[in-house]
Amino acid sequence: MRTNYRIHSGVRFQMLSQDQLEELFNGALSVLETIGLDVHHEEARQILGDAGAWVDGKRVRIPQHVVKRCLSTAPRSFTIYARDGNPAHDIHIGPGRAHFGPGPTPPNFIDVDTLERRPYVKDDARIVATVVDALPNIDFCESLGTVSDVHPDLAASYEFATMFPYTSKPIVAWSYGWDDSADIHNIAIAEAGGQDAFEKRPNYVHYCEPLSPLVSTFDAVDKVIFAARHGIPVIFTTCALAGGTAPVTAAGIIVQTTAESFLGLVLAQTIRPGLPFFMGGVLSVMDMNAMILTYGAPELSLMMAGATELAHYVGLPLWQTGGCTDSKCLDEQAALEGSLSCFFSALTGGDLCHDVGYTESGMTGSILQTVMMDEAIGYSRRITRGIEVNEDTLASDVIHNVGPDGHYLYEDHTMRHFKTEFWYPNLCDRHNFEEWEETGRLTMRQRVIDRTREILHSHKPSSVKPETVEAITAVMNAAEERIKNKD
16 A cells, blocks of 8 residues: 555646745736726726726726635636537646647638638638647637638628537637627527527637736727626737837736736626636737747747746636747748747646647748647647556566566557557658658658648538527628628
8 A cells, every 4th residue: 555655647847936926926916906907998997896996097906805806716627618519529627738729810821722821711710620620639729810801890700600610629719899709609509509508518718808018908808798798718818028018027027917817807707706717828029120929939938838837826727829930831940939839838738728820920820830730739748648657557567577688569568558658640750761752752841731631621520500500690691781780
């Protein structure tokens, strides 16, 4: 019998001490209480004031005890469900679990057929959703772009309506405001079986983004209110640039963006205590030479690791960032930057890691990059799974049976374990030179392209319910009519 035996369930990265995390937490609380944020939403200011915040015009300051009360009601663990009931596609949010998916909003897309950069169109949402549905290490879906061939106000609605039938994996949705938030939600609840059924088994998450530094815009806050009133898990995430819209230091940007996220937390938990809430951050640096938000910088991974540890310290899941690159094409830079950021996200246990497939500093979405990163995520997950130590894996009896100068190829122990102990690649080539030459001397780039095209040719996602098809048609017809009347 073993006593006081410690088991490590996997490999994890720990950067900050408990004292440092406490300092960061207190720094964020101080910003909220002494400086506050400008909230451009009258109803939100009223809700926050009723919760105990101090409201002076647009400026809202939130005492520490209010934030801590809301932290106590926000769950650390919960599930986002696959739309078709497939448990393999459910996302279980909880300590030690990292999940990956694309990002939203780039204006451009790499065409899978021509490999050229062009504006993102509605059918690209189908392409992204189909490929995401097929990739074993991509857990949730986003569009990798903003639809350009519909009315601008309907881009988010068409994006969700197009993706939803082509993947059963949970979707992270974004919107411009209340109307398209309602479009998205009406489609989701049609598949879930109504509002009550959705609240028991939510099949999407709503993404909201305030403005750094220290501004909660009307639309960002309005969407939090919509999500809270409809029981939709919500992300409230900033996109801050160190040295631009946030302090240049890693500690400073983490403090500011945490304060910005906490305002959304207080609003959401005041309206609906217990609503699943993701603290957020797309934290990177403003490159002072190129004057861009760099997605390939090592500081992105460093800052996101710090933000993740702070979120987990206060008991919240985090909206992470990784798998992205500043490269303009599928090349060695894209592989290097994307893979390292995926590995850091896996090591820190970032709960939902998005932007897998961002290229060109977030200006272009590439499903080819997502496919390549699926390989990097699988590789990372094998490392972070760690080493299991028990009587069977110690293999003492097997070592005794084989003895000196033997081999393990025919041992039952080998047969039982080799498929789970070893990671097997889908894209990385392990053949000898002659075999590689005989199969066409394919590079990683070409293997990624071929695999992406093969998925689009052969993968068949599960179907949505007939009533969901009807709901999509009705919702989008009503949306078109709404825009026609508005114009």
